[in-house]
Amino acid sequence: MSRHFNSDGRLNLEQQRKRAKELLPRLKAQDPNATLSLAQWEIAKQLGFSSWPKLKAHIDAIDFAARHPDFIASDEARTTHWRCGNDIAHSLQLAGFKGQFRMLTDPLCMGPVRDLPSQAFRAMRSAFISQAFAIDEADAARRVDAEYDHLEALASADHSVLWCEADAYDQLFLVRALAGLEQAPRKLELIEVDRIPGVQRFIGIGQLAPDVLAWLWPQRRLIDDDAVQLAKEAWSAYCDSSPVKWAQLAHGSHPGLPLLAPALLRQLQELPGLRDGLSLTERLALTYLAEAGPTPFGRVFAELMAKREPLPFLGDMMFHALLRPLTDGDNPLLTATETHLEWPHQVLALTALGQTILNGHAHWRDHASHARWVGGVCLRPGQPHWAIDENILPVWRP
Template identity: 80%
Template structure:
């Protein structure tokens, strides 16, 4: 069979679209000799003529060259924290870096007007983490103001993983758009080859971030509309619509449903009144005996948490009500030490609740929010049954 001569360039750069067109032209030629010829066969021949063993290898080569030679001065990289800001620079990224650090997986997230929403989040962050109200308000305003430029930005890339912290950041970012911008891209990942327990993008080496770069994809209008729906459901006072989304499959944002389902499990379980984070923590403390606060966090993130989403300070804030309430589930000793070194142990009530013989919200003295769902001690509230469906507890 005759083959067309492969054109070449002097500088070694290849245009992938040009090679795709060449493969389609070659397919037409191949079909004259074999009607069953496929595009994959034509692409393989083009790749082989160019010195590659497969079409995916050709594509990976073009992507790598494009990344190495790209001018990213007008690209803005978005993240829900600053954990990859320095690593991106080490990997060779030259664009701008922005973050939305608001931990939307904690505290009240209600559907409120712009200024009221920011005030609500600022007040929660200040209280939960013992930070200056003025400093938090300035940071929240600055980050959300920057997020509002997403619609008009020349080129933006959102870096996300599969957990609730990241996926809530993702839907918050997209829900503020009327439609998908011309060049808004998403890099999202739930596993990395060779990493036994992938927790987050922040643990990755610079060259692995560069490896992720060619895997980015454009955000389309379907993703924007799904994000709007999910954001509205998350901020509602009833978790019913949220649960429906969490138990479904969404091709536009494939990692969203598992994250919504994990976050749904922060609602009190119908048998013990504990969130999943609280239940996992109490179970480990019961097994290990008196144990350092930081060790509990490490155990959850390293082994027990099915979809790690918490930072250490977030975990500390979530467990404080179990320690500081009028009828606590945990005791904390060695209070003169930094909190990770303080020792935790279950109280008698803690053991009883963990066994399911008492219901935590019947004894709790704190108000807790999960998205737009408010949990007030002594009042009727939403809980989660064994099938992970919301049930109203009168």
């Protein structure tokens, strides 16, 4: 049945009608009184709709968006579309959007994030980006400066639209953008989405077809002062050397930015678990390798994104950077073979220490040789540190 699900959000009504007719004999075998309406309802339910009319209305709305680009792409040349990457830049053009495109690609879900004056903050982030992704220092600094220069113009822009999804990468981009404002500009709007009807596993906006982006456009909403103040609070908490305030926000509910708390909660799990010292990303990767045996690096990433990661937020290069300390340290948890190949084709395997830690019989932070940052929280080798208990609450591990 899963072959009928798609990933770009487009649905074909005739195909769904055909599926309902194919399903009907199976339903009649279970209940002779089953009707085509029941089969259509089952198909709608599989695709995430509460009724067949709601499925049909959704398909009609996307079809209308595709047939009436001038109606949907009602942005203007003065509009700026903001995104935390370039994944929708081309699709926006194809859908008929006319405004300019800006992005902040700084992966704030990784590396040190502290509340510093602008130039010191940029220097901290460009140094991390250069080191983590093997980018020339000057090139990294130029990119960081250009992106943050543009972001500082957000307060005075005529019309800006932020395109975000529900994960930590996007929500931290959103928080960083809003936290730099004194108050909400007159016309700053947000499009944010955590699921798309008919998409079985929604990873991100970048996977969507241009006409589905056009369908999202009328769903944008104005950012108000309450959302800006919430973002300031979240940014301060994330930059703090203690995760206590961050955890309070993560376990709360925030109507002004409704997707923020789940993203903060997932990011909190990048701190070491109290039992094993592993982040959730590390634990998911090690668990898969324990089950599957030696596996290419790229395949491990694909498995996590497709099935295991509860709120996908990593690109492939980010995943590689996060796992490198597990192979490169003095006491590795993973070995990499076929190292003459590009990293996605290198084969990862658990070491004995990796298996011991995964079993909870040792603690990774007692063996790690790299310092690691999650927001403003620094984890230094052999030092007392913050950890996360089974309730996803921060505890101090002396």
